[in-house]
Amino acid sequence: MYAFDYKKVASLEDAQKVFESADDGTFMAGGMTLIPTLKQRLASPTDVIDLDGIDELRGINVDSHSVTIGAMTCHADVAASSDVKKAIPALAHLASLIGDPQVRNRGTIGGSIANNDPAADYPGALVGLGATVHTTKKTVSADDFFTGMFETALEENELVTKVSFPIPEKAAYQKFPNPASRYAVVGAFVAKTSDGIRVAITGAGPTVFRVPEMEKELTGSFTVDAISDIAVPTHELNSDLHATAEYRAHLIGVMAKRAVADCG
Amino acid sequence: MEDMLEDTVLVNLRINGKLHELEIPAHKSLLDLLRDDLNMTGTHMGCMTGHCGACTVSIDGRVAKSCITLAATLGRAKITTIEGLTQDDGELSPVQQAFWDEAGFQCAFCAPGMLMCTTELLDANPDPSDAEIETALAGNLCRCTGYQSLRRAVKAAAKLKQNTREAAE
Numbered sequence: 001m002y003a004f005d006y007k008k009v010a011s012l013e014d015a016q017k018v019f020e021s022a023d024d025g026t027f028m029a030g031g032m033t034l035i036p037t038l039k040q041r042l043a044s045p046t047d048v049i050d051l052d053g054i055d056e057l058r059g060i061n062v063d064s065h066s067v068t069i070g071a072m073t074c075h076a077d078v079a080a081s082s083d084v085k086k087a088i089p090a091l092a093h094l095a096s097l098i099g100d101p102q103v104r105n106r107g108t109i110g111g112s113i114a115n116n117d118p119a120a121d122y123p124g125a126l127v128g129l130g131a132t133v134h135t136t137k138k139t140v141s142a143d144d145f146f147t148g149m150f151e152t153a154l155e156e157n158e159l160v161t162k163v164s165f166p167i168p169e170k171a172a173y174q175k176f177p178n179p180a181s182r183y184a185v186v187g188a189f190v191a192k193t194s195d196g197i198r199v200a201i202t203g204a205g206p207t208v209f210r211v212p213e214m215e216k217e218l219t220g221s222f223t224v225d226a227i228s229d230i231a232v233p234t235h236e237l238n239s240d241l242h243a244t245a246e247y248r249a250h251l252i253g254v255m256a257k258r259a260v261a262d263c264g
Numbered sequence: 265m266e267d268m269l270e271d272t273v274l275v276n277l278r279i280n281g282k283l284h285e286l287e288i289p290a291h292k293s294l295l296d297l298l299r300d301d302l303n304m305t306g307t308h309m310g311c312m313t314g315h316c317g318a319c320t321v322s323i324d325g326r327v328a329k330s331c332i333t334l335a336a337t338l339g340r341a342k343i344t345t346i347e348g349l350t351q352d353d354g355e356l357s358p359v360q361q362a363f364w365d366e367a368g369f370q371c372a373f374c375a376p377g378m379l380m381c382t383t384e385l386l387d388a389n390p391d392p393s394d395a396e397i398e399t400a401l402a403g404n405l406c407r408c409t410g411y412q413s414l415r416r417a418v419k420a421a422a423k424l425k426q427n428t429r430e431a432a433e
Contacts, residue, residue: 005271006290035332100403105326
């Protein structure tokens, strides 16, 4: 790891000011991706700006129609929240499947979605539920937030503050994890919402995406059989040592069907 | 020269009950602090990138990988390491004792992480299922592949803790 200056900030305003004055600053949420990246010398920021002291970014708020999670809320807190379990059990379940206990104790929702790793779980929930991302500059729908591999609608010096998930009629997340890292080889989030059926796939492509054909068929008949013949084209899917594009295409069908069945 | 320019941060860490006031270079991991500066070598250095779990400690009551935790970020945290599991009278904790009795490890390189995670698991869940044990230990790799022995040891630890509790009542 290269040396850097460490700045702990107590407010969003301070965080942005410090970033502005740094030569090449980087924000740190839980650090579960950033610190390994620094240790491998894949990045060399002049300043690491720690968001851990910004209390307003932490916490879970549930009302009659939505679950709102502060950006610095760790995965373990979402997984254990009885309010989340009651309102959107699939969301608590998804959080409980991220990485391992040590990672869930420190990794945060804001960090995860700002990083937008193609194999991360949370993007599946955000797009699957039609969530809204709140930042220091704007309010943006999940569909527009994730723009490409490790790319989001965030601009420089813009921070995620919270994510609001509308409570669906029903929803489920099914994931085929890499057995070592527990990142999603393919994860399928299926939800029946007031705005219609949503099917979001993470892990399979450069970034999370929806499968309109499945959504259309499930709107007609919300059954496993309705989507059993739908094949997702392989040309835009990831192919790596964990799985070929063809295998991922197959897993999309399997995981989506399991998620539909899980919705009950 | 580079050292002179290094950013340092003052922290007050309570490690295994003892207060340490330390001035820490911003980029030093908690693992390096424990092993190199405090000579607490029970916490092991494995992969250094957060994959293997051998460096697991407890920070404010929650397990974390010390190799990917910057010590400078910890402020006034309470930290428990493998050295802190031993009871005040010097006896092994029930979890340590059960791992010893059941040969819960072979080479024991992964032991600090396995013991910290098992301790946290059993504090929250006194009688875990096989699936719950697997979930709790998922962040720890045993390259001797001794997972069956580990599961047996966790179950023995649960039992031992229960017996200890009943004896105390």
